[in-house]
Amino acid sequence: MxxxxxxxxxxxxxxxxxxxxxxxxxxxxxxxxxxxxxxxxxxxxxxxxxxxxxxxxxxxxxxxxxxxxxxxxxxxxxxxxxxxxxxxxxxxxxxxxxxxxxxxxxxxxxxxxxxxxxxxxxxxxxxxxxxxxxxxxxxxxxxxxxxxxxxxxxxxxxxxxxxxxxxxxxxxxxxxxxxxxxxxxxxxxxxxxxxxxxxxxxxxxxxxxxxxRGMRGMLESSDPYVVFSLATGPATAVAMMHDLEERRWPDLPAKYVVGEGSSRDDVLKSIEKFWRSADRLPGRGTWRSPRMIPAGGPWTTWESMYLLASWLQKQGWKAEVWFQHVLPQDRESISCAPALTHPVFLLGEPGAKKSWYYVPGQPGEPGKLPVSLRGKTLYAAGAKKLRRHSVGGTRLEKNRLSIAWNLDVDADCIVSGTVDIRVRNNWVETYESLADGRKDQIYSLFPGLEGWIDLDGDLDISPLGSQGFKLVLPVRARSGIEGQQGLMIGLPSIAPGPMMRLLDVGSSAVLKYPFVVEQSYRVQLPKGYRSMGAPLKMEQGSMVSSYASQYRINQRKNQLEGEEKLIQSSMRVDVPYLDGFKRVIETWGTWKTTSLALMPAGRSK
CATH class of the missing domain: 2.60.40.3140 (Immunoglobulin-like)
Known part of the structure; x- marks a missing residue:
């Protein structure tokens, strides 16, 4: 690294x-x-x-x-x-x-x-x-x-x-x-x-x-750390898992149990209701002695996992807790327990032979492999060593972050509509706090949203089958000025925070995954106005990535239409290609410095 x-x-x-x-x-x-x-x-x-x-x-x-x-x-x-x-x-x-x-x-x-x-x-x-x-x-x-x-x-x-x-x-x-x-x-x-x-x-x-900012970065070293121990081998990690497994956990509080709490739908709804509550503390890698844990909560994230596993087992389910680790694990590795991350469930319904992984707080299709686990290695406690399961990865074109603006502009310079954000495959891990329903990080995850959305309501998050999830947000803001010649309208533009942080890279780097980011626009212009023109076609390329944008005015519908797309095709960026890599990212964001000029339909330029 x-x-x-x-x-x-x-x-x-x-x-x-x-x-x-x-x-x-x-x-x-x-x-x-x-x-x-x-x-x-x-x-x-x-x-x-x-x-x-x-x-x-x-x-x-x-x-x-x-x-x-x-x-x-x-x-x-x-x-x-x-x-x-x-x-x-x-x-x-x-x-x-x-x-x-x-x-x-x-x-x-x-x-x-x-x-x-x-x-x-x-x-x-x-x-x-x-x-x-x-x-x-x-x-x-x-x-x-x-x-x-x-x-x-x-x-x-x-x-x-x-x-x-x-x-x-x-x-x-x-x-x-x-x-x-x-x-x-x-x-x-x-x-x-x-x-x-x-x-x-x-x-x-x-x-x-x-x-x-609590984000999972896009570089292998983007969340830098030092991990250490006085001993190698899995003993302490295995002991931690066994300790938490063998405790007598209370039942899931009744206020979180949906329905009878035994069917698959009821069980998963109960897990999600509890997971998004104040009774789960978000800190990672933390667990306390039994005497320190309040009988009625709150519980740390790791404690919450084992409490839920115990409750599921009482319902007749198979429920195991598995983890990722910051280091590949073998008998000579540093396996310190605090370096375990991202606990997940391996679940089996009562009487069923097939088990499946489930990530609390992450929208997905039950029974399907959660997208954030693709390409990952998972660990669980055996008798004296760690059990291991490696999950296959995904192709470049499937690691896609899609942002679609569907907007209307009126003659008073009010821009309103929706933004549809679709997070697929490895991007899900990068945006895991968003999938968890947390709103406090949305502006740092998606710089450019501030001032355009209202966060008072709950986030409208729904699964995209087994690929990831989507977030739809209402948009409304006054963004423009009215002059003698017409209107100058500012349009929103999201610059994905994790991607823009790649500009901080100062030497050779290895990305966690190749990716595609795309941002599209459908902007309905106000009646009685027409656009003075669309931004020019833009292309930028390097040995490891490319950028292209193209916009047009649909005269029949009186709409601005178009998109920009960035493709990062290589996971490795060596020093000779670093400047070109950064230029491609810096090109992102057509509307961050461009305004949409509108003039009354009957007036000539």
Whole structure:
């Protein structure tokens, strides 16, 4: 795997410049001078993470301790729920808050020390920090420690990206000198290693890491990570799965059970109703000890999977939980449990011999293979090792993202209609949070939608057979000006966020899949007006991709019709082809800089 927008700084040891906790006004004043403002991100980001540090050590009993700290410059619209998802005690361990505070970036003065729910922490192992809503820019400082239960076990996956861009960050690990660490980095970055008489230290340091925004990126290293363990082999991952399988889970709450809860339709509707509720916490790779889990929820995503599996088994179903893993697995691999991702069900109806995979929250045809699993390898617990199943992939032309605008323009410059977005095959994984019904990320997934749609209602998502899903959104906005010669109308244009992030690639890259993106328009012009012309035909090509757009005016229907299409035919983009690859992507979006000029039908040019 190649480096993705990641600059690594080598040092001989852990940096002496690390700030001691708790941070003071003097620390914040220095960071204000050294770190970027929101304006330096062209107003595109409501927050920037000035500093993110992940430090792994061991206590005197040999138990792993993970210390995490954030310093975040936040605008008034910054969302902080993603932080809350991380503040959970590990299985059998506990979590401690070190600092949660708000500072004024103008004066560097402390404004608030943030409180948390002490009962929730003591009873359920969750740090519910009360993040305030602020009307102006502020600096959030958050630091906490997670203490794990098992001695001489240290393993984790440290994700380098976050919801917002990270100015600088680090992953640092300190173990006893006689211990050795197995590790892999998705960026192929080699850590600094320092050994003294007592400790062995590893460090990865990075700078200007782009935001992940919770998306599954399109590059193999687009969600960069470091995964590590003191031991190889599947023992800890298998133990985690067996532990969760063997627990006594409560029944699915009655409010989520549809009908009798036994037929296939009722079962799947019950799963989806629960999956999209507030009783499922979205954090990945998190599970707690039984005593920490509230009897009535909420449950983490992994806990929810095993709760549902238990409920299904009580209905007479076969229900197994399978996972993907960030690394290919064999007996010598790093199999640390937190590096398991994307749990899915293998289901069998009562009395049936055939089983089928099911991904909660992903629209699809029951009994058919979910499209997000194509080309993937899945793992489940065996007696002492991982069971494995490899799923076949898809061809280029089937990995298609289609956007269709059906619009009407009136004489008052009101543009209204619908946009139909169809997500097929491997694109489903990239847009998995959308398939899950979450609305908070739609503007970052589909830049260009903001201002055109109203998100107050539920998302209209429906399956496309076994291929994927579609989303239909109503569109309405005033977008244009009226002048002496006629109207100048601005039309919407979506620039798919994951695709546009490929412009950040700085060296050779490997994509997760080849793809097609297409955006079509059918625009009904207002009665009494005609178009002064359609955009010229455009073509752009490289050795690995191509772009074409073509529009016309249908005089009989008084409509603008046309489309643009981008085809990425190669999964590999080497340095000699990088400039052409970026030019093709930059060409995308006919209407991002073009307006539709209309004039009264009886007037000549």
């Amino acid at each position: 190649k480096k993705f927008a990641l600059a690594l700084f080598l040092a001989l040891c852990l940096p002496a410049a690390s700030l001691a906790l708790p941070l003071t006004s003097a620390d914040i004043a220095k960071m204000v001078q050294d770190c970027p403002t929101l304006e330096e991100y062209r107003g595109a980001e409501p927050a920037v993470i000035w500093s993110r540090k992940q430090l792994y050590t061991q206590d005197p009993q040999g138990r792993a301790v993970k210390s995490t700290s954030y310093v975040i410059l936040c605008g008034a619209t910054a969302r902080l729920g993603w932080l809350q998802d991380q503040l959970v005690a590990p299985n059998g361990g506990h979590i401690e808050l070190e600092q949660a505070a708000i500072f004024d970036p103008g004066t560097a003065k402390l404004l608030h020390d943030l409180s948390y729910d002490r009962d929730e922490l003591a009873e359920h192992g969750r740090l519910l920090v009360k993040f305030p809503k602020m009307d102006d820019v502020y600096v959030l400082v958050l630091s906490y420690r997670q203490i794990f239960a098992e001695p001489n076990v240290m393993e984790d996956i440290a994700w380098l990206g976050s919801e917002y861009p990270t100015w600088e960050g680090s992953v640092q690990i300190r173990i006893a000198k006689e211990q050795a660490l197995d590790w892999e980095s998705s960026t192929n970055a080699v850590p600094t290693i320092d050994v003294d008489q007592t400790f062995r230290r590893y460090g990865w340091f990075y700078f200007k890491q782009p935001a992940n």
